[in-house]
Amino acid sequence: xxxxxRSFPAALMMCAVLLxxxxxxxxxxxxxxxxxxxxxxxxxxxxxxxxxxxxVSGDVAQIVQSDLEGSGRFKAMPRAQMRVYPARAADVxxxxxxxSGNDYVVVGRVSVLAPGQLAVDxxxxxxxxxxxxxxxxxxxxxxxxxxxxxxxxxxxxEKILGIRGAFATRIxxxxxxxxxxxxxxxxxxxxxxxxxxSVVLESRSPVMSPAWSPDGEWLAYVSFEGKRSSVYVQQVxxxxxxxVSARAGINGAPAWSPDGRRLALTLGGSAGNPDIYILDLATxxxxxxxxxxxxxxxxxxxxxxxxxxxxxxxxGGPQIYQVGLAPGDRPRRITFSxxxxxxxxxxxDGTQLAMVTLDNGSxxxxxxxxxxGTVRVLSRGQLDESPSFAPNGAMLLYAAMGAAHGQSVLQRxxxxxxxxxxxxxxxxxxREPAWAPFPRQ
Amino acid sequence: xxxxxxxxxxxxxxxxGACAHKPPAPGANANTAVPTTGAGAxxxxxxxxxxxxxxxxxxAAAGAEDAAGPQEGLLAKRIIYFDFDNSxxxxxxxxxxxxHAKYLAAHSNAHIRLEGHADERGSREYNIGLGERRAQxxxxxxxxxGASDGQITTVSYGAERPAVAGHDEAAWAKNRRVxxxxxx
Numbered sequence: 001x002x003x004x005x006r007s008f009p010a011a012l013m014m015c016a017v018l019l020x021x022x023x024x025x026x027x028x029x030x031x032x033x034x035x036x037x038x039x040x041x042x043x044x045x046x047x048x049x050x051x052x053x054x055x056v057s058g059d060v061a062q063i064v065q066s067d068l069e070g071s072g073r074f075k076a077m078p079r080a081q082m083r084v085y086p087a088r089a090a091d092v093x094x095x096x097x098x099x100s101g102n103d104y105v106v107v108g109r110v111s112v113l114a115p116g117q118l119a120v121d122x123x124x125x126x127x128x129x130x131x132x133x134x135x136x137x138x139x140x141x142x143x144x145x146x147x148x149x150x151x152x153x154x155x156x157x158e159k160i161l162g163i164r165g166a167f168a169t170r171i172x173x174x175x176x177x178x179x180x181x182x183x184x185x186x187x188x189x190x191x192x193x194x195x196x197x198s199v200v201l202e203s204r205s206p207v208m209s210p211a212w213s214p215d216g217e218w219l220a221y222v223s224f225e226g227k228r229s230s231v232y233v234q235q236v237x238x239x240x241x242x243x244v245s246a247r248a249g250i251n252g253a254p255a256w257s258p259d260g261r262r263l264a265l266t267l268g269g270s271a272g273n274p275d276i277y278i279l280d281l282a283t284x285x286x287x288x289x290x291x292x293x294x295x296x297x298x299x300x301x302x303x304x305x306x307x308x309x310x311x312x313x314x315x316g317g318p319q320i321y322q323v324g325l326a327p328g329d330r331p332r333r334i335t336f337s338x339x340x341x342x343x344x345x346x347x348x349d350g351t352q353l354a355m356v357t358l359d360n361g362s363x364x365x366x367x368x369x370x371x372x373g374t375v376r377v378l379s380r381g382q383l384d385e386s387p388s389f390a391p392n393g394a395m396l397l398y399a400a401m402g403a404a405h406g407q408s409v410l411q412r413x414x415x416x417x418x419x420x421x422x423x424x425x426x427x428x429x430x431r432e433p434a435w436a437p438f439p440r441q
Numbered sequence: 442x443x444x445x446x447x448x449x450x451x452x453x454x455x456x457x458g459a460c461a462h463k464p465p466a467p468g469a470n471a472n473t474a475v476p477t478t479g480a481g482a483x484x485x486x487x488x489x490x491x492x493x494x495x496x497x498x499x500x501a502a503a504g505a506e507d508a509a510g511p512q513e514g515l516l517a518k519r520i521i522y523f524d525f526d527n528s529x530x531x532x533x534x535x536x537x538x539x540x541h542a543k544y545l546a547a548h549s550n551a552h553i554r555l556e557g558h559a560d561e562r563g564s565r566e567y568n569i570g571l572g573e574r575r576a577q578x579x580x581x582x583x584x585x586x587g588a589s590d591g592q593i594t595t596v597s598y599g600a601e602r603p604a605v606a607g608h609d610e611a612a613w614a615k616n617r618r619v620x621x622x623x624x625x
Binding site: 179180181183200201202206208209224227228229234239241249250252253266268270271272274295297298311313317318340342343356358363382383385386401406432 | 476526554561562563564565566567569570571573574576577580594595596597598599601602603604605606607608
């Protein structure tokens with residue numbers, strides 16, 4: 001049978017339909033951030049819409065506003081109340097903005113330097129005395145405009161609060177969809193405000209324990225593909241994946257040394273006794289750190305790379321211990337309040353220890369001051385887990401049971417306990433967050 | 442246009458559609474490659490298959506393993522349950538273990554995998570340790586009752602692979618378990 005010219009377009013149409021039906025439409029909704037508690041008197045600030053060349057798409061001032069309000073420490077003047085949109089410091093009538101109740105004013109401009117290359121200029125003014133606090137330019141591609149806006153937020157935050165901002169950082173987390181026993185798992189990297197989610201790994205087997213390398217380029221994680229646990233490292237930018245350990249038994253809890261050259265691992269062996277080991281990534285030398293019939297796991301490196309904190313139930317229930325890496329060093333116990341303290345994470349300055357603690361029957365996130373042993377419980381859920389410090393040490397990101405469907409959500413809480421935010425996914429449960437280090441500039 | 446060419450074209454479209462894995466929208470964080478774990482019986486077939494297809498394949502794989510192994514009497518029971526924070530085998534678990542130990546002792550070509558689990562409470566990697574402790578407890582009991590070392594492997598899923606959803610004791614009790622999976 002020969003087909004006429006007229007049936008060819010029909011065939012093409014049918015082809016297109018088949019292609020569209022067959023290709024899986026994986027629409028990934030980004031995490032939504034909402035403030036769950038803020039300081040009682042947030043700082044009033046006017047973030048005036050930036051002047052932008054017509055070709056520019058993206059609202060820098062809106063991103064800055066979301067960042068600063070999302071920290072729980074600022075209250076932005078609603079745009080609808082602004083009568084003028086000055087774009088330069090010289091054009092700002094400070095008295096008017098002060099009269100509207102603002103302590104600070106931000107103005108800016110987005111201009112095109114070259115095709116695809118933008119410049120974001122901004123000024124931060126103290127509305128009370130007119131002092132210019134910052135005047136800076138960030139350049140980048142049009143695609144990276146959100147990142148430039150976050151860097152503006154970083155500068156504003158640091159100038160006003162004296163703490164380095166972490167708005168331009170990224171997080172990794174595990175997303176789980178479907179109902180037990182058949183679930184679908186994804187390891188996702190996104191901006192810290194939840195935007196730009198990108199799938200690093202997807203699997204029908206569980207994925208857990210993501211850990212960023214100190215240079216922010218690699219993620220280590222545990223995968224249960226092949227019906228056993230294995231530790232992989234994967235370069236986020238390229239997707240290149242390397243198997244680190246698939247020894248008999250448990251392979252788990254990867255943790256990068258501060259110099260990025262070694263991974264602490266939990267290995268269980270065929271006898272099933274989990275202990276901490278250190279693997280040199282270049283030489284593949286394996287050094288045993290704990291040797292005890294208890295469960296020893298969840299290693300976290302001290303900032304100087306000379307000791308490791310870990311969870312052990314050698315005293316009966318899980319507590320956190322510290323062990324030096326010099327030969328002959330013996331573990332010493334660090335946590336003494338309560339019957340369950342696990343999953344240690346060190347703050348970037350090494351002075352605070354975050355953990356999961358059993359607090360009046362609920363599993364919560366606590367922080368222990370390592371200089372004096374005082375413990376503060378920071379979260380209020382019943383099944384809180386997996387704390388991760390922001391690279392500025394000012395916040396913790398963790399997972400909590402969600403209210404509506406019981407699907408897990410991510411929660412942020414400031415270390416001073418004053419602010420908290422929730423990050424939720426419409427489609428899936430999200431857990432096991434890992435906050436990336438500051439990007440290397 | 443020849444009919445055979447038309448058929449080939451349509452078949453190619455179908456195949457392309459089924460295999461396509463739409464990369465995430467380009468942006469600052471776009472990856473060029475998204476690894477999808479492909480090893481093992483669970484993900485046989487197209488690397489980028491959608492969630493539905495994946496679920497079916499996964500179930501088929503699990504079903505194939507469930508169907509393997511003996512089914513008479515107690516041997517059809519493959520799950521041993523545990524008390525909170527405990528890896529002691531008690532109650533019906535004792536009888537189930539005894540039955541499988543006897544079977545393994547009598548069938549040296551039979552191989553099993555013990556999959557240990559914990560309920561969701563507390564820290565995840567510590568729960569991997571608890572699941573392993575339970576799997577090892579069952580393993581030791583099987584060895585004591587006639588099974589040989591080479592017949593048994595263990596894996597711990599900790600709290601990562603619950604049998605039932607839920608955040609109460611009813612669900613937790615069903616998740617604190619070791620599952621016996623006969624291989625091949």
